[in-house]
Amino acid sequence: MMRLFSLSLGILLIGVLMNIVFNHYFQPVGLKINWMLIFMLLLTFRHSSISLSFLGVFAGIILDALSHGYIGLYGISFFVTLLLARQLIKLFYANTFFALSLAVSVMTILEGWISLSILSMLETELNQSSLMLTSTLPLAVLHGLVTPFILQSVIWGEKHFIGDTA
């Protein structure tokens, strides 16, 4: 359990680095991939530990601090998404590339909808439906496409750090 938490924390920090550094230079179709969300979702799908949901809160508030500054907004959306992801894995066998890609895409849409809904309450001029169409949906597809590569790296990390894979 402790090893899983340490591995998740390490992966989360890599996600933070990729979000703040890599995304500045690499934006396919003008969108920034949310590496932290993908990492946290994949870890949740594979291990289903509640501690990962709370770690997701931490990831979310880092994202808050590095974007709009309303601390807690992405914390909430990440938390809800990861809690639901824990329930989602009960419905399907979440250990194939395709299933996980699909699940990550769906959860990305959910996370985007939650965060934009809260944001639109705070920022009245925000056009939620437009952002859902132009930003969240393409991002979900993009997340689905990169998920297999990230999954490989997560499996590699698990093998070397935990010793076995889920």
Next chain:
Amino acid sequence: MFKFISSFRLYIFIIATFIVLFFLMYQTFNKPGTSRFQIAVQTITYPVQTSVQSVVSTIKNIWNSYINLIEVNEENNMLKEELLNMEGRLNQHIENSVQFFRLRSQLLFAQNKARKEIFSEIIGESADNNHQIRLINRGSNQLLQRNFIVIRKEGLVGRIQSVSPYQSSVQLIIDHRSRVPALIQRNRVKGLIYGTHDGIEMRQINQHAKIKIGDRVISSGLGNLYPKGILIGWVSGIQHKSHELFKTARLDSAVDFNQIEEVFAILPSITDSNLSDEFESMVE
């Protein structure tokens, strides 16, 4: 009671987490300024961002200095020709500007504006896709504060949203939260510039105002946040429906926000000379 808590502790913990997060969000939304957590995160991430930025800019410089030399000769000949053409025009402009400065100094004799521009490099951007924010490598240690204006020589970039000791986040004028009071330079028609995520629009223009494509739009100085006269962009399209009270103009931004790498943060004017001296010593 203890039995109840122990059997539902996970749910209690989850609810408590939600309450704390909502409270934090409410607090940071209502309290303008930079939260301590934000300062901490930005301070921790600053060394990473600057290191990567310096490596990337070094590689870019090497590329521009050595490998890209092929086009330089051709460009040099073209520039020489252009320079000759410009000299004639320059003479005329110098004449005009001498006159302009003489007249302006007469107008502003009562004001001694000490405006400082702090050069900053962009080292990162918003971690999400919903906000147009850039991170610059200057912060409160360089006397920057929230709401200071950021410009480039082309025009207005935005304002500082939050400040930590070594870096600041800049809200671009294309961010959907941004509002800039502006006017059309040709006929002084006023309006408000709204960010639309992928561009800017001038709204609340009087329905009878005569505006045309290509009109230059500058900041009007109303509201005392953005100084007057900074170029924002050019009118590229006009929308007006018969039942609406106002016109809306779509603008081409003067600054290409996808290309910016360096900006200038403006420290506000200080009219008092003593304050100015004090300020100078602080800067040094």
